[in-house]
Amino acid sequence: MNVLxxxxxxxxxxxxxxxxxxxxxxxxxxxxxxxxREERYAAAFADTSALRVAVDQELxxxxxxxxxxxxxxxxxxxxxx
Amino acid sequence: xxxxxQEEPFDLGEATTSFASNRKDMGAVVTFTGIxxxxxxxxxxSMEIEHYPGMTEAALGEIAEEAARRWSLGDVLVIHRHxxxxxxxxxxxxxxxxxxxxxxxxxAEFLMDYLKSRAPxxxxxxxxxxxxxxxxxxxxxxxxxxx
Numbered sequence: 667m668n669v670l671x672x673x674x675x676x677x678x679x680x681x682x683x684x685x686x687x688x689x690x691x692x693x694x695x696x697x698x699x700x701x702x703r704e705e706r707y708a709a710a711f712a713d714t715s716a717l718r719v720a721v722d723q724e725l726x727x728x729x730x731x732x733x734x735x736x737x738x739x740x741x742x743x744x745x746x747x
Numbered sequence: 748x749x750x751x752x753q754e755e756p757f758d759l760g761e762a763t764t765s766f767a768s769n770r771k772d773m774g775a776v777v778t779f780t781g782i783x784x785x786x787x788x789x790x791x792x793s794m795e796i797e798h799y800p801g802m803t804e805a806a807l808g809e810i811a812e813e814a815a816r817r818w819s820l821g822d823v824l825v826i827h828r829h830x831x832x833x834x835x836x837x838x839x840x841x842x843x844x845x846x847x848x849x850x851x852x853x854x855a856e857f858l859m860d861y862l863k864s865r866a867p868x869x870x871x872x873x874x875x876x877x878x879x880x881x882x883x884x885x886x887x888x889x890x891x892x893x894x
Contacts, residue, residue, distance in 0.1 A: 673869035739802070739867075742869065742880065742883070744864055744866060744869065744883065745864075745870045745881045745883050746839075746862045747781055
């Protein structure tokens, strides 16, 4: 699965994207897996209420299923316009 | 309907003239243009706009389609830049064409409210005091509830 990071999430994790092998069933499970992996992930995912998630480029919630998903992106609230 | 996401500047006059031309059934065209503003106290040197290629175009397209449905628009144009911009540069524009001005104005406001907090762009201000990610404002999220 491709995992993408934007803005300060990208800066904290240190890469814009990576390929991750996971059995996580939901976004929340993936987040917990990443947190347990290394301190930089724990720092980036410390407060998920400050984050947004898109699954296959659709904005969704952290309880979303990862069944058949190719791409997950994490980022702060958007500031367009 | 046209959605453009680009790094290079756009020509507001040319885009507006082209959008407003050859419309015999639409009586109103409204445009909004966003400009990089130096608030003065932070001494903004530049603004860096990051986006999510692919999702950006899709999200803008969905927002524009929703506006076109709600206000029976004849056409919608959204141009949004990314990359490094300096104060005074135009960041983005929207244009709406409708039979009457009320629909065109309302649809333009709707587009702006939605693309502030639903289009995947992130702004980073580079100032004389350092660089900071612009935080989303609660008012921007609250603005969506009126639609």
